[in-house]
Amino acid sequence: MSAVVAEVAVVNLDQLPWQAWKSMDVPEGFRAEIIEGAITLSPTDGVRHFTVNRRLGQDLYDYLKGTGYAPGQDGNVIAGLKVLIPDVFVAPNDVDEIEHPEGVGVLAIPEGPAKGFVIGPEITGERRG
Template sequence: MTAAMVENDRVPRRRPWDFLLQAWRELDVPEGWRAEIDGGQIVLVPPPHAHHNGIADTVQRTLYRDLPGTLGVYQTLGIHIAPLDKLYVPDLVVMPTELIAAMDADISDPVDASEALLVVEITSKGNAKDDRTKKLWAYAHAPVPTYLLIDRFDEHGPTTTLFTEPQNGAYKLSERFPFGEQVRLPDPFGGILDTGAFPG
């Protein structure tokens, strides 16, 4: 990840979140990159590897097989973790479609992370630690009920970990699956995610 030009000493003292959010809205991000807000600064995340995109496609197809029509799977959707004043753009987010439809078409605002039912992060070499630690902690604080971490760079080999039941800023349950195994997704997602179908 690369930090953008917004530094803490330039943020107005009274409302730093409002300043950062306005800068995020107005930022001209290069195609394929994502801008996030973390630690009082705007961070640019570079485009992912093709295998990363292939995994995202496999997960999205799996979700749509069993997902009710009232829920959608969204890419490049900014979500605001209000208790921590963080803004992340996960690889995939499952949200109620009515919330997305109700958003103001003229304002590029993030949605409240507490409205997300599932967040999916797929690690890249440069951000794997953040997905395993900072984002895990943040999504539990939101709280997002289900966090699916697909870690291609785990030191013990590629794994998928399903985190559920957030409580007091931590997930109570986690299930870890080496690539090649099947992951049973909880309701309302249903279905089986076959990690053996992941590329690379």
């Protein structure tokens, strides 16, 4: 008599959006983020939005001079299986230390005074629609 062994496929549902995000071909003029476990596509914004981001980035650059940190813009910030694209964020100057192992962005800082990233504001305007 022989025993039949059933194999059970174990699927980590948290991995599904992550795998889908990594393989996406995002349409021009949009960005894709993983927020609350779902992939969110949103349009990039216009000149006014860009101007505010640039001014904030410049002010942060001036403020952070000599601290080992600098502002970044519109980069992928990976926090676990979440992918965020903040308008402006602050990260260490040496981003090689926090680069995601798969090269898809930078990791949120896991330890120390900058845990989770120092700042990552969304610049928002008037509600659309």
